[in-house]
Structure formats: structure tokens, C-alpha cells
Amino acid sequence: MASADNPFFELFTPKGRAALQAAAKRCSFAAGVVLFPEDGTADGVYVIEEGEVELFASGASIGVVEAGKFFGELGVLTEVPRTVGARARDKVSALFIPTGVVRAVLEDEPGATALAFLRRTVGYLKDANLRFAAEHMRKGKLEVVGEMARSIIHDFRNPLGTIDLVAGLLSEKHEDAQTRSSCQSVHRQVERMAGMLQDLLDFASGEVRLELSPVRIDDLFKEVRESMASRLRHSGATLKTVAEPFVCMMDARRILRSVENIIQNSIQAFEGKPGSVTLSASSRGGRLEISVTDDGPGIPEAVRGTLFEPFVSHGKGPKSGLGLSVVKRVVEAHGGAVEARTLPEGGTHITLSLPLVAAGNPEKRELAPEGPVKKGGPRPTQPI
DSSP: OOOOTTGGGGGHHHHHHHHHHHHHHHEEEOTTOOOEEETOOOOOOEEEEEEEEEEEETEEEEEEETOOEEEHHHHHHHSSSSSEEEEESSSSEEEEEEEHHHHHHHHHHHHHHHHHHHHHHHHHOOOHHHHHHHHHHHHHHHHHHHHHHHHHHHHHHHHHHHHHHHHHHHHOOOOOOHHHHHHHHHHHHHHHHHHHHHHHHHHHHHOOOOOEEEHHHHHHHHHHHHHHHHHHHTTOOOEEEEEEOOOEEEEEHHHHHHHHHHHHHHHHTTTOOEEEEEEEEETTTTTTEEEEEEOOOSSSSSGGGTTTTOOOHHHHHHHHOHHHHHHHHHHHHTOOOEEEEEEETEEEEEEEEEEEOOOOOOOSSBBBBOOOOOOOOOOOOOOO
């Protein structure tokens, strides 16, 4: 006998409810299993007890059905093949009620029951349509971003190359430390600009091509301090770095830009007021955890649930809303995860969790010993 607590059964009279519960069969599905494909036979209604099911059409996700809700009823009502597919997002426990039983019960129920059932179905369709439209708009925006990035790279290639060349010549002709330092800063920023554009191209295409090499985390943090020095000085913010001197395999340029992006968000959140940012790294459970913590106002309530989604931004000034989305894509390409939370005492804490891979042995995820390492120096990701 199926659980009488599920909201699905509350739509029916006691008689109809009893008939549906008697016919319901409990099923379990592992994560990733397709419950039914697009154009499949409408063989029944699924009532979710535990887990979540993703509905998809033409390869795009159009919605998620959570525990306590039901799906599959549209095919039962229209007697046509299904227009969407369904896939378990995690382990799912559901009740399956055959089409014939549902139709028989609906035909025997009073008009109010059928109307309530139809009202719920229309509500689900409306939500799915809104999500599908939002996904379509998001993909359209990403296509525009990709076209713009390609155009900018093409237009900027020669100017950036000239700037980099002149900086190199100045560094060779002037031996004083200040000039050399300034030219090196110009070189780093030129490569940073090229790398940012490549990140946008990769993000728009949905692919992230990593160039892994062994990198000392304390060297990486030193680069962060150097690249952020000017912005920190002009903003009045301070940066503290804490890192254990170990080595990890990563795409140093992409992780560097990811950390810079997060710190830049912290600086913007201070809104011109003095603030403190701490950049730290430690190993935990075979993973490298790079954390950025600030003492700002925390993550705005309006964007907490969508912080890492494309085109989400908050606050003053022009923003693309792509920065943290790119960070998430880069971290996931490394086999990692990113997490953000507002601290109880105030401020934001963002952690990039990456698998630790020993240098020279990428299949073995473990802490790599210190030794001669190719330092993660600047490199252009797009020829300039």
C-alpha cells in the first residue's frame, strides 16, 4: 500500500485515493538513470517520495521535480507519446501508477477532482515553460559573449602584442629595479587580459582546456599579491596570505585568475571602505582547499542561491555577471568544487576545493613532495 501522506493523493476522494494507492508500485532509481525517454510511451504517473528527477527535452534541462510532487500525467491525459524525458538527479524513490488506473479513477471522480488535477498539471507546465525560456535566453547570451570575445581577441591581438613588446624592450634597456618591475607588471597584465578573453571563449563554448603543471602554492599566492597590488593599494583594502609550501598539479593561470576574480569581488563589496581579505590554502582529505575570506557585508540575500550562475550580479557599477560562473567552470574542470557562504560574524567565505595530484603521477591523487618545480609564471592563453 502506498503512503497516504503524499500530496498527490490529496487531490482525490477517499474512494479514488484508495484505488490509486492499491495500484501504486514503489520503484527505486539510481542517480543518472533515465525513467523514460523523450517520445516514450505514456505508461503512467510517477509520484516522487524521495530524491529529485530532472525533466529534459532536446538535450536541455527544462525543470526539476522534487519529493512530494508528481509528473508524467500529461501523457496520461492526452494519450500521446511523451514530449519530455525524465532522469534521476540522485537516488530516487517513487510510486508508479499505470495509465489505465489513473484514467479510470479520473473518469469516476467528481468534476472538482478532475479540475484540481488539471490545475496542478497546468501549473507544472507553466513553470517548465518559464525555465525553458530562461535556458534559451541564457544560451543566446553565451553565444553573444563568445562572438564578442572572438572579435575582441582579433582586434586586440596587435595592440596587446605591441604593448608587451615595448615593455620587454624597455626592461632590456633600463637596468634600474623600478623600471624592470613596472615592465614585468605590464607583461603580467597583458597576459592576464589575453587569458581572461580565452576564459570567456571557453566558457561560451562549454569547454575548458586545462594546461596542468606542478605549482607551488606559496609561489601562486605570491603572484596573486603582485597582480593585485595596484588594486589593493587604490582601494585601501589589505590582503593577507597563508599557505603551506606544498606542490599541486593545476592550470596555474586559470586558478590564478579565479582567485583574483574572487578577491576583486571582495574589494567591490567594500564599496570604497577599508576592508581585509585573507587568502589561505591547506590540504584536507586528499584535497587542496584554497579559501578567500573577507570582512565585508557578506553575500546579498538576493543572489545567495544563484551566485555561481551566469549573468548574476549585484551592487553598483557595470558587471557582466560571468566572473564567478567562470570560476565554477574552471574548478569543476579540475575535478573540484566551489562553495560560498556568509559567515555568522559577517563577511564572505569562498572555498575552491581541488584534488591534490602528485607531480609526475596525475593518476594518483595525493600530496606531492616539494622539489624542483616549474614555477607557474605568466603565459598567454591566446597568441598575441
